[in-house]
Amino acid sequence: MKKYLLASLPLIAVSSVVLAAPTFETDAPIAYMTDLSSGAVLFEKNANKQIPPASMAKMMTVYVAFDLVKQGKLKLDDKFRVNEETWKRWNNQGSTMFLGVGDQVSVRDLLHGIVTLSGNDACVVLAEGIAGTEQAFVALMNKRAKELGMSRSRFGNSNGWPDEGVTKVTARDLATLGSATVNNFPDLYDAFYGQDEFEWNGIKQPNRNPLMGKVAGSDGLKTGHTEEAGYGFTGSAEQKGRRLVSVLAGLDSYSGRIEESVKFMNWGFNAWEPKKLFDKGTTVQNAEVQLGDSSTVSLVAPKDLFVTIPKASDGDLSMKVTYDGPVKAPITKGQPIARLVVTTADAGQQVVPLVAGEDVGEAGFFDRVWAGLQSLLGLA
Numbered sequence: 355m356k357k358y359l360l361a362s363l364p365l366i367a368v369s370s371v372v373l374a375a376p377t378f379e380t381d382a383p384i385a386y387m388t389d390l391s392s393g394a395v396l397f398e399k400n401a402n403k404q405i406p407p408a409s410m411a412k413m414m415t416v417y418v419a420f421d422l423v424k425q426g427k428l429k430l431d432d433k434f435r436v437n438e439e440t441w442k443r444w445n446n447q448g449s450t451m452f453l454g455v456g457d458q459v460s461v462r463d464l465l466h467g468i469v470t471l472s473g474n475d476a477c478v479v480l481a482e483g484i485a486g487t488e489q490a491f492v493a494l495m496n497k498r499a500k501e502l503g504m505s506r507s508r509f510g511n512s513n514g515w516p517d518e519g520v521t522k523v524t525a526r527d528l529a530t531l532g533s534a535t536v537n538n539f540p541d542l543y544d545a546f547y548g549q550d551e552f553e554w555n556g557i558k559q560p561n562r563n564p565l566m567g568k569v570a571g572s573d574g575l576k577t578g579h580t581e582e583a584g585y586g587f588t589g590s591a592e593q594k595g596r597r598l599v600s601v602l603a604g605l606d607s608y609s610g611r612i613e614e615s616v617k618f619m620n621w622g623f624n625a626w627e628p629k630k631l632f633d634k635g636t637t638v639q640n641a642e643v644q645l646g647d648s649s650t651v652s653l654v655a656p657k658d659l660f661v662t663i664p665k666a667s668d669g670d671l672s673m674k675v676t677y678d679g680p681v682k683a684p685i686t687k688g689q690p691i692a693r694l695v696v697t698t699a700d701a702g703q704q705v706v707p708l709v710a711g712e713d714v715g716e717a718g719f720f721d722r723v724w725a726g727l728q729s730l731l732g733l734a
Contacts, residue, residue: 375702376625376664382614384586384603386525387622390533391596392696394662394704396622404506404522405603408578409449409472410588411514411521413531414495416468416546419461419480420539421498430462434483436475444475448515451476452557463554470552470561472577477513488512499527502534516582525601528588532575532599536590547590548573564612565589569619575599577611585611591619596660598622628660631673631696638708639675641692645717646683652711653677653692659706661696671698675708685714 378385378397386401388394422428436457444450451473453459459467459479467476481491488511495509504527510520536543551560564587565572572591579585586603600618605611632638632655640650653675661671677692685691692708 376621376666378618378621378625380602380614380618381610382602382605382618384525384601385618386529386601387618388529388533388599389596389622389626389628389662390536390599391628392660392662392704393706394626395702396598396626396662397618398526401526401601402506402524404524405586406516406519406521406580406583407514407523407528407603408580408583408586409474409514410528410576410578410586410603411509411523412468412472412477412512413528413535413576413588414499414509415477415481415491415512416465417531417535417539418491418494418498419465419484420535420542422484423461423542424539428461428484430460430465432461432483433458434461434464434479435459436479437482440475440478440482444478448474448513449562450474452555453479454555457555465546466549466552467554469546469576470549471554471559472562474513474515481512499531502530504530514578514580516580525603528601529599532588532590532601535575536597536599543574547575563587563589564615565591565619568612568616569623572619578603579608579611587611587615589615589619591623593623596623596628625665626662627665629663629671630658630660631655631694632659634658635711637711638694639692641675641677642680643685643714644680644682646685646714647717648714651681651685651691651714653708654711656688656690656707656709659694661698661704663698671696673697677708683714683716685710687711687713 385399387397436453438455441455449472451467451471453475464476464480467473478488481488485491492509499507507523507527510517551558562577569591571593574590575588577587585605589600602614634655634657636655637652639653641653643651673696675692675694681691687710689710690707691710694706694708696704
């Protein structure tokens with residue numbers, strides 16, 4: 355049963371005036387932006403339309419590698435050999451790291467070659483080194499996509515090269531992938547994203563990120579371009595602890611991608627602002643516990659919790675806690691068990707997780723018997 359708790363949560367009413375959300379105009383046929391600090395969707399335009407991602411697909415190749423490194427199944431110092439067949443296929447085919455036949459390349463360098471240089475060759479060498487074949491690696495990509503909830507995306511290769519329509523994504527799914535990369539692997543993200551340049555085999559190439567040097571705090575994520583896909587970009591930037599992830603796709607020029615990406619990200623930071631709701635560790639509500647050594651568990655903020663509102667907003671803000679309950683014991687401190695749903699008049703609904711504030715063990719034998727009797731007699 356889904357529980358809704360409202361009574362002890364404050365209704366924050368700044369004013370009775372309701373303003374519309376800030377508007378944004380873009381030449382991009384597809385656009386999406388989310389604020390990671392609150393989970394708010396700030397803008398969407400054809401965000402669920404399936405499109406070829408071009409090199410933005412490489413974000414999933416990197417995600418799979420990061421995940422294996424985090425699990426300890428892959429080491430950054432592991433080396434993979436560039437075989438001749440792969441070299442023949444990808445040498446100077448689109449963007450390249452300029453790998454040589456027989457090169458023994460570390461996972462660390464291959465990741466730099468993908469993230470900073472967008473190397474098609476680096477993707478395939480990494481994929482083959484991890485899974486034996488590129489197609490076996492693609493199965494890992496699609497598995498991770500499913501786990502992340504990227505329901506309208508599928509991958510047919512490791513680098514986003516045109517494959518007769520097999521590889522398709524949506525802007526919403528790309529933002530989900532970008533957000534998960536930032537949130538799930540913060541140390542690896544900091545180590546590999548946001549580099550100005552990278553050199554391999556004496557060839558130094560700059561980062562293709564159109565935001566770097568133009569928008570403060572920009573560090574990711576991936577550009578993409580093919581004749582079929584047009585020019586696209588999944589971007590990320592952080593300012594004063596607030597991180598945005600944006601997606602633009604289907605633009606018709608290199609310069610247009612730069613202009614629209616910078617304009618879009620600046621709008622996200624300038625037209626919206628965070629409003630702090632709770633400090634990390636604050637108890638927001640209590641939830642009922644079933645068959646536990648305590649009848650309730652506190653629901654706390656796992657981090658500082660914010661809502662994103664227009665800078666010019668004077669609208670009302672209300673909150674409620676929802677959870678599927680009663681929550682069954684045992685419960686581990688820090689376990690996500692509820693959601694704080696924040697509704698604003700001019701920015702819609704935003705949902706952030708709440709976690710258990712303490713461990714709750716299972717009830718003892720006699721407590722379980724008593725609880726069963728109460729339920730049977732309709733006293734519970």
